[in-house]
Amino acid sequence: MPTAPRTHRPGGYGDVLDLVRSRAATSRADIARLSGLSPSTASARVDTLLRRRLVREEGDGPSSGGRRPRRIVLDPGLGTVAAVDLSAHQATLGLVDAGGAVTAFAEVDVDLVDGPEATISAVAAHLERMREPAMGPLLAACVGVPGPVAPGRDVVVSAARMPGWNGTDVSALLEARLHVPTVVENDANLVALGELALRPHAGGQVVAVKIDSGIGCGVVVDGALYRGAGGMAGDISHSAVPGSPAVPCSCGRTGCLDVVASGSALMEALREAGRDVETADDLVRLIRDADPLATNLLRESGERVGAVLATVVSFFNPSLLVLAGQVSSAAAFTSAVTSTIYASCLPATTESLEIAPSQDGVRAGVHGAARVALDTAFADESVEAMLRDGARR
Numbered sequence: 001m002p003t004a005p006r007t008h009r010p011g012g013y014g015d016v017l018d019l020v021r022s023r024a025a026t027s028r029a030d031i032a033r034l035s036g037l038s039p040s041t042a043s044a045r046v047d048t049l050l051r052r053r054l055v056r057e058e059g060d061g062p063s064s065g066g067r068r069p070r071r072i073v074l075d076p077g078l079g080t081v082a083a084v085d086l087s088a089h090q091a092t093l094g095l096v097d098a099g100g101a102v103t104a105f106a107e108v109d110v111d112l113v114d115g116p117e118a119t120i121s122a123v124a125a126h127l128e129r130m131r132e133p134a135m136g137p138l139l140a141a142c143v144g145v146p147g148p149v150a151p152g153r154d155v156v157v158s159a160a161r162m163p164g165w166n167g168t169d170v171s172a173l174l175e176a177r178l179h180v181p182t183v184v185e186n187d188a189n190l191v192a193l194g195e196l197a198l199r200p201h202a203g204g205q206v207v208a209v210k211i212d213s214g215i216g217c218g219v220v221v222d223g224a225l226y227r228g229a230g231g232m233a234g235d236i237s238h239s240a241v242p243g244s245p246a247v248p249c250s251c252g253r254t255g256c257l258d259v260v261a262s263g264s265a266l267m268e269a270l271r272e273a274g275r276d277v278e279t280a281d282d283l284v285r286l287i288r289d290a291d292p293l294a295t296n297l298l299r300e301s302g303e304r305v306g307a308v309l310a311t312v313v314s315f316f317n318p319s320l321l322v323l324a325g326q327v328s329s330a331a332a333f334t335s336a337v338t339s340t341i342y343a344s345c346l347p348a349t350t351e352s353l354e355i356a357p358s359q360d361g362v363r364a365g366v367h368g369a370a371r372v373a374l375d376t377a378f379a380d381e382s383v384e385a386m387l388r389d390g391a392r393r
């Protein structure tokens with residue numbers, strides 16, 4: 001990823017493999033140029049990676065005048081990572097090959113209220129069913145959750161919409177079933193990373209807002225996730241919305257963004273007006289049918305989200321603001337968010353800002369989870385273990 005910071009030891013095997021994985025380098029000359037290694041050292045690194053079957057040579061690369069060099073690519077048999085995006089009633093699952101291509105994808109009904117053990121068991125069992133021998137070994141996994149995650153500890157903290165999950169080490173639960181290194185991350189953070197991976201030219205300053213039953217927000221600074229001191233960076237769900245009704249919130253205050261603009265708040269308002277809305281799917285159906293009351297409520301919700309995001313945009317000056325989640329599929333919502341931001345922010349702030357829907361819909365979180373899982377699978381120490389013990393096959 002051109003905008004992502006380099007996290008490997010410069011010139012090490014992990015660094016060289018990263019250049020091949022991201023397709024930034026397809027020849028020994030590219031690797032020497034981009035890594036800063038001498039041509040002979042770069043070539044020796046490639047020979048070792050070839051011998052240990054982490055990369056292979058194929059076809060002909062671009063010619064620079066002389067004999068056309070063979071193209072260096074990742075060995076496709078290297079393995080697969082598992083990417084999981086959990087939301088209140090659904091788990092979105094992807095298996096992704098070492099080069100970043102999605103090889104299997106599924107949406108599974110779960111209920112986070114059933115608790116971590118039952119949910120993670122169901123997810124692990126489904127991932128096992130999706131795997132095929134040709135995909136090679138499982139290398140790593142990443143699971144996104146709709147709540148804050150303590151930085152560096154993989155523990156869910158104060159997640160209002162995940163009753164029974166507080167303090168749970170989600171990565172340990174999944175790791176015990178899949179037997180590979182597993183990372184847990186906030187779902188909106190994964191959307192931010194996934195969108196950045198899908199739009200390498202969008203600049204490295206990204207805010208991704210995911211509006212489903214709750215509201216989450218992920219922040220990327222200079223291509224890397226910004227979590228804040230306690231993992232709460234970007235948590236706008238309890239921001240006070242000026243002029244909003246005094247609806248009581250689970251945090252003890254009233255008029256928080258979550259209770260006046262989230263999918264749950266919309267469903268509550270629709271139920272009070274006599275509409276038959278039980279699940280997020282019912283809400284999506286009303287949105288698709290352009291139900292007049294739903295459209296009005298979506299516009300109002302968009303104005304409230306836009307009012308909070310205008311402050312975020314003015315403060316942070318992002319290059320990309322992504323609107324993800326089921327509620328964001330409604331044009332009435334996204335146009336209200338966009339017009340509120342444009343009306344509230346200085347032109348100097350918005351002229352460099354792109355506001356866009358998530359590029360791959362429900363898969364955005366899976367793309368981000370895949371990126372985190374691949375970075376885990378190809379961390380320096382993992383690559384050194386593969387070189388020492390041979391890649392698992």
Ligand SMILES: [Zn+2]
Nearest residue numbers: 238249251256
């Ligand atoms: Zn609140």
